[in-house]
Amino acid sequence: xxxxxxxxxxxxxxxxxxxxxxxxxxxxxxxxxxxxxxxxxxxxxxxxxxxxxxxxxxxxxxxxxxxxxxxxxxxxxxxxxxxxxxxxxxxxxxxxxxxxxxxxxxxxxxxxxxxxxxxxxxxxxxxxxxxxxxxxxxxxxxxxxxxxxxxxxxxxxxxx
Amino acid sequence: xxxxxxxxxxxxxxxxxxxxxxxxxxxxxxxxxxxxxxxxxxxxxxxxxxxxxxxxxxxxxxxxxxxxxxxxxxxxxxxxxxxxxxxxxxxxxxxxxxxxxxxxxxxxxxxxxxxxxxxxxxxxxxxxxxxxxxxxxxxxxxxxxxxxxxxxxxxxxxxx
DNA sequence: AGGTGGCGGTTCGAATTTGAACTGTCGGTA
DNA sequence: TACCGACAGTTCAAATTCGAACCGCCACCT
Numbered sequence: 001x002x003x004x005x006x007x008x009x010x011x012x013x014x015x016x017x018x019x020x021x022x023x024x025x026x027x028x029x030x031x032x033x034x035x036x037x038x039x040x041x042x043x044x045x046x047x048x049x050x051x052x053x054x055x056x057x058x059x060x061x062x063x064x065x066x067x068x069x070x071x072x073x074x075x076x077x078x079x080x081x082x083x084x085x086x087x088x089x090x091x092x093x094x095x096x097x098x099x100x101x102x103x104x105x106x107x108x109x110x111x112x113x114x115x116x117x118x119x120x121x122x123x124x125x126x127x128x129x130x131x132x133x134x135x136x137x138x139x140x141x142x143x144x145x146x147x148x149x150x151x152x153x154x155x156x157x158x159x160x
Numbered sequence: 161x162x163x164x165x166x167x168x169x170x171x172x173x174x175x176x177x178x179x180x181x182x183x184x185x186x187x188x189x190x191x192x193x194x195x196x197x198x199x200x201x202x203x204x205x206x207x208x209x210x211x212x213x214x215x216x217x218x219x220x221x222x223x224x225x226x227x228x229x230x231x232x233x234x235x236x237x238x239x240x241x242x243x244x245x246x247x248x249x250x251x252x253x254x255x256x257x258x259x260x261x262x263x264x265x266x267x268x269x270x271x272x273x274x275x276x277x278x279x280x281x282x283x284x285x286x287x288x289x290x291x292x293x294x295x296x297x298x299x300x301x302x303x304x305x306x307x308x309x310x311x312x313x314x315x316x317x318x319x320x
Numbered sequence: 321a322g323g324t325g326g327c328g329g330t331t332c333g334a335a336t337t338t339g340a341a342c343t344g345t346c347g348g349t350a
Numbered sequence: 351t352a353c354c355g356a357c358a359g360t361t362c363a364a365a366t367t368c369g370a371a372c373c374g375c376c377a378c379c380t
């Protein structure tokens with residue numbers, strides 16, 4: 001291994017912007033969602049994924065992979081959402097080990113209630129701030145980075 | 161307020177990519193840093209900020225603003241770093257309330273030790289994955305979003 | 321001087337997150 | 351059939367994070 005290739009000013013700026021901007025965005029979303037709908041940003045995200053899934057249900061592992069938290073963290077959050085009646089657990093007939101999280105009717109309506117405000121904030125703080133080219137470059141670049149990370153770990157390993 | 165302007169597929173892709181990619185990146189950095197240098201990603205970031213600051217010191221509030229955590233969270237982390245001998249607290253002669261966090265010699269050498277591996281990972285997972293244009297678009301766009309958020313809260317308020 | 325509002329940090333308890341066992345089950349193999 | 355390693359989720363304790371309440375102190379105003 002050769003000498004370290006340090007980051008150029010531009011590269012450092014990109015990386016720093018990614019970190020701090022995401023952190024701030026996340027914080028704002030979290031506050032807004034909690035205030036308006038009583039959901040954390042993570043919970044909103046979980047409900048959102050479920051709503052988009054066929055049958056409105058996903059395996060725990062898929063969900064954990066999608067939101068990129070730890071397995072035990074997801075168990076906790078699904079527990080919370082289940083207590084709140086927004087999600088139900090269902091076991092798979094074919095494989096006793098598997099557990100599906102299913103979006104309930106109440107979960108669905110809560111999501112619908114929260115969505116407009118959340119989307120408006122995403123627009124205000126991010127989407128409408130970027131030019132079309134910036135938006136596409138961001139989507140393309142980060143998607144690619146994401147794909148590579150998934151490929152190199154197959155969404156297992158660090159998620160356990 | 162009119163009807164909600166939902167996100168287009170492209171917009172949703174950008175936002176989702178930002179969230180999941182950042183989450184994954186953060187997770188990887190964290191693991192790598194903990195394994196190689198016994199530092200969390202956040203701690204690395206704090207040390208890094210201090211190293212770049214004049215006199216290698218910053219006010220608690222500045223630091224909290226920079227890393228975008230809560231005030232109490234920073235108090236905790238500086239406590240940890242202080243116990244580890246990587247950072248020292250110093251009070252300001254002019255204003256007794258103010259506290260400076262100062263990078264110690266040991267903190268500096270620990271940072272130097274951790275940096276090459278960390279930078280290599282930032283390159284591998286992000287910087288070297290993006291084209292020059294993507295990198296610049298990302299830096300410009302997110303910087304702008306970040307500036308606007310700071311402007312609208314002046315880095316106080318939600319940080320307390 | 322005396323009073324008052326706000327700032328800078330810390331403390332506290334509650335909520336969340338993590339990683340390392342652990343449980344029960346599946347799939348392939350002898 | 352009986353076994354063995356791997357897998358899906360959960361449980362548990364420890365670490366981190368958050369928000370709200372708090373403390374002392376500064377700046378300003380009278």
